[in-house]
Amino acid sequence: MTKRQECGLVKFWRAEAGQIGDVLEVLDEAAQWLTSRGVRQWPTHFDPAWVEPAVSRGETWLVTVEEKPAATVTLDWSDPLWADDADCAGYVHRMAVRRWAAGIGGQILAWVMALCTRR
Template sequence: MAAEWQGNTVGFRRATAGSTAAVLDILDEAAQWLAAQGVSQWPPRFEAAWVEGAISRGETWLVDVAGEAVGTVTLDRSDPLWADSPGPAAYVHRMAVRRRAAGLGALILTWAADTARAQAADALRLDCVASNTQLRAYYEAHAFTHRGDAPVGGAPGQRAANGPVTWVSRYELRLNTPDPAN
């Protein structure tokens, strides 16, 4: 999908092993900005091992504006955090933009919803640290519905079997929902 944002062409391309550094740079810039705002959403730096699997599976995308990678998003087809929620869904993870592309997130969410719909998903789901009230309000403003909070292991942004416990808020956007008037 190519779209327009602030008069520039926006494109989505799958990240490859060769673009791992670009993905990490975008995530690290966003993580450092969040930390400077006092938000414990992500670790200060991402490890390559945390993104390589999704990149190799073709689930991670780079978002280009005017030919420059300024954002990234991972769109998975499963997430153990949602094991209690049946139905085909797509899951947004590690969505981030460079500060100079602030405001691009809404277009990324629209792309993710359109992509999920095209893959016959009934829902687009995501989560964020429960204490991140600004991000929670952002998702709610974009028609996502809060579906409860859940504990995850590991530091914020990392899912691990051990380590500290972080509470996350789960959000869902229903897709392909029949019109109740029909």
């Protein structure tokens, strides 16, 4: 799979070590927004150690709109919480969209579904 994929104005970039700050900014903004609405799904601040392993494995993507980081999504090919056979499913983790880009979540999930289908 290539480093970059496009879906209209939305572009998907495999996150690299130097982009962990961008990934964390998106996650933190989404987490704080959830918390402000009483949703206790995530901490208000993500520790870099929580995302670094997935970035180093090439599982985390930055989603840009007009070259600005708008969202992030991590796609794993196994999950210990599920009893599926290895490599038979993709698991979405840490999907977050910045508020100014609200509405692109469906496009992100459609991209993930297409990626899983191709695999």
